[in-house]
Amino acid sequence: MLKGVVSEVHFSNLTSLKYFYASGNQLTLKASQNWIPPFQLESLSLRSWSFGPKFPSWLCSQRHLQSLDISYTGISDVVPPSFWNLSSQFQILNLSHNLIHGEIPNSPVVLSALVIDLSSNHFKGPLPCISSDVYVLDLSNNSFSGSISHVFCFKVNEQKYIRYLNLEKNLLSGIIPDCLMKWNYLEVLNLGNNNFSGSIPSSMGSLTSLRSLHLYNNTFSGTLPSSLKNCKELVIIDVAENRFAGNIPSWIGQRCTSLMILNLRSNYFHGHISKELCALASLQILDLSHNKLSGSIPRCVKNFSAMATNNISDDHLNSISYSGFGETLPLESAWLVIKGNIFEYSTILQLVKSIDFSKNSLSGKIPIEVTSLQGLHYLNLSYNLLIGSIPENIGAMGSLESIDFSLNQLSGQVPSSMSSLTFLNHLNLSNNNLTGKIPLSTQLQSFDPSSFIGNELCGPPLTNNCTTNGVKPNIRSKDTGGLEVDWFYVSMSLGLVVGFWGVCGPLLFNKQWRMMYFQFLNRIGYKLKSVVLL
Template identity: 85%
Template sequence: MAPPSFWNLSSQFQYLNLSHNLINGEIPNSPVILSASVIDLSSNHFKGPLPCISSNVYALDLSNNSFSRSISHFFCFRVNEPKYIGHLNLETNLLSGIIPDCLMNWNNLEVLNLGNNNFSGSIPASMGSLTYLHSLHLYNNTFSGKLPSSLKNCRELVIIDVAENRFAGNLPSWIGHRYTGLMILSLRSNYFHGHIPKELCALTSLQILDLSHNKLSGSIPRCVKNFSTMATNNISNDHMNSYGSRYGETFPLESALLMIKGEIVEYTTILHLVKSIDFSRTVYQERSLKK
């Protein structure tokens, strides 16, 4: 357990890395405000509510811990103060509740990973304020409702992973028009219904498309032959790099969970080499999903 006085020293560091240890306890929220430029506390045993962070934090990785409770205080802390954070990873914790509708001042975010928690509710409209967002991971929660039209504003998206939730409605045709650089689209294990819109065929940069385990019906559009990137070996991984290299150390930025022969497989360092398309259990759904 780190003593409270240790966290007060965070402003003296540019890069704070305590990852992959067995450190436990809570990070005090008052008067401590974490303020190193890059903070990596991943893969420990931290618990309790998320700590408040300074507006000057550039990257924060709290994944693989036991942080719990709502995240409203975290996202709405000093709500009128612009945040400069570009990379936020809260994956694999015990966080719950909704995403609060106060993301307007987080518009420098490029990577947002809330996967594998206990979040619920719908995606707030203010998610559309994240116009620099490249990567959105919301997988394995209990989010519901439709994908909001405000996401149209996030035109820089390269990765969308909302698998294993309770999203419903038709697959939005605007995905094909707005995300010209999209490389990964995972909508697996939700309640999407209707047909597969032919507009998805405009996503010519796709490497991974997973629509499996939904309630889709009808025929697969013939224009899937437009997914030419899946048939080539000349793949760029510019958007799947690591962050932190400018501080003398790197750690993986992107990963994807794929259904391969009925098993979930995680890809990280070779993700840019993976190509996959999965329509299984979408046309003529064979069984209802239980969550």
Template identity: 70%
Template sequence: MFGGKLNPSLLDLKHLNYFDLSFNNFSASPIPEFLGSIKSLTSLNLSNAGFVGVIPHQLGNLSNLLYLNLKSSIFLGLYVNNLQCGVDLSKAFDWLQLTNTLPSLFDLRLSYSQLPFIPPTLIVNFSSLLTLDLSENQFGNTLIPSWIFGLRNLVSLDLFENYFQGPIPIDLQNMTSLKHLDLSLNNFNSSIPNWLYSFSHLEFLNLRYNNLQGIISSAIGNLTSAISIDLSENELGGKLPRSLGNLYNLREIKLSSNNGSQEIFEILERLLACLSNRLEILRLFNSQLYGHLTDELGLLKNLAILDLANNSISSPLLLCYVQIPFFQFNKIDNIFCIWKLADFKCKSRLDSSLSIGDFKLAIMEIRARIFSWLCSQRYLLYLDISNIQISDVIPPSIWNLSSLFIYLNLSHNQINGEILNNPSILSTSSVIDLSSNHFKGSLPYISSSVIVLDLSVNSFSKSISSFLCFKMNDSKSIGYLNLEKNNLSGKIPDCWMKWNSLVVLNLANNNFSGSFPTSIGSLTLLKSLHLYNNKFFGNLPSSLRNCEKLVIIDVAENEFSSLMILNLHSNNFHGHIPKELCALTSLQILDLSHNKLSRGIPGCVKNFSAMATKNNSNLDMKYSTILPLESELLVIKGKALEYSTILHLVKCIDFSNNSLSGEIPKEVTSLQGLQSLNLSYNFFIGSIPENIGAMGSLESIDFSMNQLSGQIPSSMSSLTFLSHLNLSNNNLTGKIPLSTQLQSFSALGFIGNKLCGLPLSNNCTINDVNLDKENKGSKHNGGLEVDWFFVSMALGFVAGFWGVCGPLLLNKQWRIMYFQFLDHTGYKLKSLVLL
């Protein structure tokens, strides 16, 4: 966990060849440029060290470099959020173009570095490069960069999980020196090309999780150097070719989840030809296999992992010949059963009568005698007897077994009894799953070796204190702790500081009470916290802010002081805004800005009742006591300001800088106490909600950089408190409504639209207005909309004109009297002027 900044005094190490900083924490700092001046370096490993930013071009000065590992950093991460600023990302790859300065490099690893793309103009000519790892960068639905195919001397190419599309590129056929090829987890949608089977040097081939179709050609027998082949999770059909048995070096074959349909006996017959003493892993999960599993299986003498789950394989099953430490079956004769029995040989089988016959009978016998059999075992490492309807009382002697269990799963049965304190059976286990049974009593002591512990859905009761605080000198290594749905009660002790490896903590559906201890803040790795349906009260501890990795927090149905502030801005959250968020009715500040959220805003935001009501003095006094020393940095009115003493008065929503889409829901307008609404830099369409004027407390609106259309609602002119408005860069049209507020704003808040009127310099003409209304009528009504204002004005003019002039034209006496009146009036006006 080294961190901080590297000291340039490292330059004094003139003869340094090997420099490895991997698996440290340099706190999102960039790679120091001075590393490029340590000319003697031949190996540089900066993987998993927390570096971010641009890869410095100075690394191109390391002319003696043979090995460069930058795996699991976040390169260009500083730029990804600012793509709209026009940053030229290709400059970050200038160092790669310095082909003459890295002539000796043979191993380059950039996997899991969040590279957004590799510029297609990049030309790389590392003539010595043997290993290239660009896996887990998720370049998106693009083609494999063509420059890779020019690296003819590559021995290892890893492009795992980049979602490249199209067929497997034919240009790969010239890379015949490859020994390791991993194209798994991409979007290739072709068949396996025949030329791939000609790679006689290929030892490891992984095409898992693509959309590969067709059949597996008999030419697969030409991969004579193959040690591991993984074609699982595709859409390959047909039967396995007999030539598969010719791969005499094969140790692993994984063909799970394809569309083939074949008898299990045929597969075993073909594999036994040359592989009976070599094959170690065989995975055919969910492969539509059928038929009987016979004693032929026992001839695979070195088999370590066998997975035939989710097929239609039936008895007889001769366990006597099975000598494998990991043995898994599923849905044999429609009975759901999983076996993971270490060192399961004839001498340690349940009973000789169980080695032959119907598998259903074996399951029945197992249920009846499982515990007595277990007590006789001495070498079991893995035991999974979950979900086979065991309903016995577990004997106390079981907990004193001398077996050194690594994996223990008794879940989803009806096992009764208590767990003895300090049981030896749990002293060495890494994974313990006793969930969904009827265990009772106090929670057992768990040793520091346990990594996963699931005791959920049982009847454990009493306090949790002795469990959490037992031997405080010991630190726990446990990462997953699930105690949900028990009868545990009492207060949670302040003992979490020794559980700092926890990633998932689930205490939901118990009877815990009291306030939650502040030591929860020491769980800096915590990602998921479930406290649902207990009797906790008071405030959530402010130390939770130390749990920076939290992505799930469920505190519903407790008596906590209602959550008022949820600030998750500037992370990498993705997916959609969950509707469950609307249950936080007391929220006053919701900031999800600068993430990767997509889809729309849920209409249930109307449930934010604290935002729907205007501030009142009684509530203000109450909340000011809840947040006496709190402060938050919020972006309101286009400025980042820190709010402290008046924080309890602020009500705002900020969803800016995401990938949200759809229309702005009209339910937003029910939040009449909201003061700031920022939806900028998204992909919203449709019109601004017509009733936005009902949000009378709004002081700041920012809808800029979206795709909104239509006119600015006239109701916006009634927002008398509005002091910041930005509607720029949308598709808005028509005249800006007249009000004392809107015309006082800067014109910059309206540019990038088709608007007219103040504060813009382009005035609206009658033709412009008519055109806008015509377009609006065409869009919404399918034709021209009649403007009755102008129609009535024209009719009024006609009626007024003929109402006066008509009688004068028709009656001569009226005309004489009218003109005499005009002469008399004119004479009087002339006399007044002369005076």
């Protein structure tokens, strides 16, 4: 928690200084642009200091610097070319979370540090070429544009040792080139939130070490290639918000047995939900929303073992990390739609358990097997064609924080067990055919009335009382075996019977009355006829 100003004077006698670690403080470094330090550093970590707005040009004098972290330091300048000439000497280079702009020269510079993090800046222009020695490369959240072919196909026959490549949130476009055969060590590939198009090349199946694939929010099309079944180590498949089509491949459940996140949201997948997916015992997040899926929800969802327990799974989602300056930084994250909003999860990603089947054409009943997923936090089945009642023992899903069953054709009553969901903070049962009284509990009555509209429900939080305002209580008679009795229809039936026999009965059984009645009708007929003739 150190504060204050550090100037050139503080370093004037430190001629032997090689390692300087002071990250996480609120110090400001004041040094002139012409300052040449009396030392030659090997490692420097000043994350969260205040350097800006100028890039510290004195760094260009450090000919032995191997590790540098000046992230979050408020630099809003162009990196001088002389600094890029030093890139070959770095092992760790972290300039992330600044406002650095300009282009990274491609010639003669080739980024070659083991760990390179230039994320969350304003870099633009084409992507720089990278050395085969790079282990971690993060260029996300910048304004890089153009193709990625020269990156993937640079020295195409040379083995690449990179494990982590993050190009997320840029302006990159074009296709993924079909030259991934030498990227066997790649474990994380993130191309999300760009302008890529075309289909996934078959050489993607050569990435046999791949654990995490993020292609979300592009315009990829076609089907998921069968060659991906060779990527048996996959833990995350996120291809949301693209134009993929076809059936959900059965090989996902058969070959990717370690999968923890499957996100196919907002594509054109059709057909039934494959029962092979139920073999994914480690699955924690399943998002198939906004597609064209039909058929019923498979009863085998009970086999999602990781969702059936409150236990925290092994931290496979954050096992991809790099260490530097005495700390280990996780490199995995995912964008998830929770309660209608999109959030990025990183450090707590392994804690989230969710199922989202919304906005499809799923039919049939909600299988009672869903309620065995007692570790589930978020359940969204809205905008489908589901019928039947809400499973009575839904209250057994004690970890649920959000339920959305809106815009279906569900009927019956709101299960009383739902009142025991103490962690529930979002509920939407609107626009169904639910009837009866909303169960009393502190939890259910705390929700907005809009959570229940479009049904025949009554009681708090709705304003209509269950015995007034046109909402009729469900009267159950002991003498009728529990059948509901509506006295309006009973009285109407009795009135019809009494009226019929009161008028027609005497005519049927009394001949004199019957003759007088028909003579009366004849006289009325003659009078009406004479009026018409006149």
